[in-house]
Amino acid sequence: MMHMRLLLVFLFDLGSVVVAWVGAFLFRFNFDWPFYYESTIALGLIPLVITQIIASRWAGLYRGMWTFASIPDLRRVLKAVLASALVLLMLAALARSYLPIPRSIVILYPILLLLIMGGGRISWRMLKEHYLYRNEKGQGKPIIVIGAGTAGAMLVRELERSPEWNVVALVDDDRSKWGLELSGRRVEGGIDSLADVLARWQAQHVILAMPSAPPPVLQRATTNATQAGANVFTVPGLSELMSGRVSINSIRPVRIQDLLGRETVKIEDDHVATLLAGKRLLVTGAGGSIGSELCRQLARFNPAVVVLVESNEYALYRIEQWFKTYYPNTHTVPLAGDVKDRTRMENIFHNWNPHIIYHAAAYKHVPLMEVDNAWEAVRNNALGTLVVAQCAQASNAERFILISTDKAVNPTNVMGATKRVAEIVCESLYKQNPKTLFQVVRFGNVLGSTGSVIPKFQKQIERGGPVTVTHPDITRYFMSIPEAAQLVLQASAMGKGGEVFVLDMGEPVKIVDLARNMIRLSGFTEEEIPITFTGLRPGEKLYEELLADTEATLETPHEKLRIMQSRQPGHVTFQNIQEWISDSAYKNDQEVRTQLKAWVPEYQPTWQSTGHNVEPPCTELLTSMNQKEM
Incomplete structure (x- = not known):
C-alpha cells in the first residue's frame, strides 16, 4: 500500500511537469x-523530467503525508520547483540555437509547476478533511478560545477535527485583532467582553490559549x-504547542498552579550531569514530597545507584515502584531507616559509600511541631541532620x-528554629572538616506537597465548605515541586562548599486569594462555598521571609539562585x-523553646504553652472516661 501511494505521488509530480511545461506555452500564445x-x-521535457526526479528526492518530497500537508511540505515543493527553474534558465541561456525557449516561459513554467504541485497537495488535504470530518464539524459543544495568538491559532486548527468541541469565537485584548477571523472564527472583543460572548453563543x-x-x-x-458560569480549560505551554505535541487530550481543566505564574525552570543539564553521572547518590526522606521528586529528577542523569532512605514504609514502596515503572534500568536501593538512628545510618553509609547526599528528611508541619512535639522536631530536624552529616564526613562523601x-529565617516557630539549627550544624561541620562540601538550599512552600494548603482546600471544597483560612492578610511563597527539585540540583552542581542558597520564590501570594480562585475554578461562588477565618495557628506568622535582616546575598550564574551570607549563632x-x-x-516544649533561643538569637516564638505540666489530651480523655465509669 505504501509503495503504491509513493508511485502515485511520483507519477503526479511527473505529470505536473508535463502539464506546467505545455501549459506555459499555451499561456504564452x-x-x-x-x-x-x-x-x-x-x-525540453527530457531534462525537466530528469531534473524533477532528482530534485524531488533531494527536497524530500515523498516524506510528507498529503493528508496532513502543511508549510514544511510546501517548502519542499518550492525547493524542487526552484531546482527545475534553475535548469530551465540554464537551457534558455546556453542552448538557444538548438532549443529556442521564449523568455516568458522561464517565468511561467515554475509558477505553474508550483501551483500544480502545491495546489494538488493542499486540495487533497482539504478533500480528505472534508470526507473525514464533515459529519463532526459544528456538532461539538460550543467553546470560546481566549487568545488569538500563535497558541490560539494552533488550537483552533486542532479543534476543527474534534467531535467533542466546536470553536465558535475568540476573544483577545489586542484591539488590532478585533473583528478579524482566525480559521473562520471571529475575534469578537477583549477578555472583559467574555460574558457577553458566552451568552451570545x-x-x-x-479554553485559555495564552x-x-x-x-x-x-x-x-x-x-x-467562572463568574459567567463557564468551565475553564487550558492548553500546554507554548513550547509544547510549537513542537507539535499538542493534542485534544492535552486540554485539561485549569488548575490553581496555572494561575500562580511560575515560569518553567531552565537548569544547566550539562553541569548537573557532570556532577551526578556515574555517582552513588543517597536521598533521605526519599518518599516525601521533595525527596521523591528529587529522586525522579536524579534518575535522568544516569547515576550509578540511588539509595532511597525513608522511615515511612508505604512512601518507600511508592518511590521504589516508580523507578521500576519509569526507570527500570536505574539501580535503586530502597532502605527503611530513621535518620536519628546512628547505627542504621552508619550501616547504610558503610555498605554504599555514597558520593552525594541529599538530606530531605524532616518534620515540616508548623502547628503540629509547636505543641507537644517540639523535642521530636529537634531530634528529627537537628539530630537527624547531625547523624547523616557526620556519616557523610566519615565516609568521605563529596557533597x-x-x-x-x-x-528558618527569623523563625517564630519550633520547626523553623530547628531547621536553622540544622543549618548551623552543617556550617560548623564544614568548618571543622571541609573535605566534604556542605551546602544548604532554602525555599518556601511547594504546590501539592503533603503540607500544602491546596490539598486541604480541595478536600474542603469537595465537602461543600467552608474553606478555612487562618488570617485575611496571610501570604506565602509558592513554587512547584519539580521546580524546587530542579533548582536544588542546580545549586548542588554550582556550590563550592559552605553556601546557603536561596531560591527565587517569585511574588508572595495571599492565601485568601488562593482560596477564592480555587472555589471559582471548582465551579462555585463564595456564597455557595464560604471562606471562614480561624486565626493564626501556633507558631504561624503572617508572612515568610527568605533572608534574615542581617543577611546579604550574592548573585550566581543562575537567575533563580542567590548565595547568602548567614549570621553566626549566639555565644555557644x-x-x-x-x-x-x-x-x-x-x-x-517550654524547655525546647528556651534552649532554641540560645542557639538561634533571632528566634522569636509567637506562641507559648500555658504551663509546664499540662496534661496531654489523651490523659484528659482517659480521666473523663474513668469518671463516667465510676
Missing part, C-alpha cells in the same frame, strides 16, 4: 498551439469566565546538601549544640 515550438516542447466552556500570559491576565480571564526552609559552641540535641532525655 493565448492558447493557440505553438507549431513552431513543437520540437522545443518535446525535447450560548457557550459554557472556555501559555505565556502573566498571572494577572490569566486570573482576570479565569474570573470573568552533602541540606534541604532547608524559608521558615557547636559542642554545646551537639550535646544538647544528642541528649536522650525528653524535654518539654
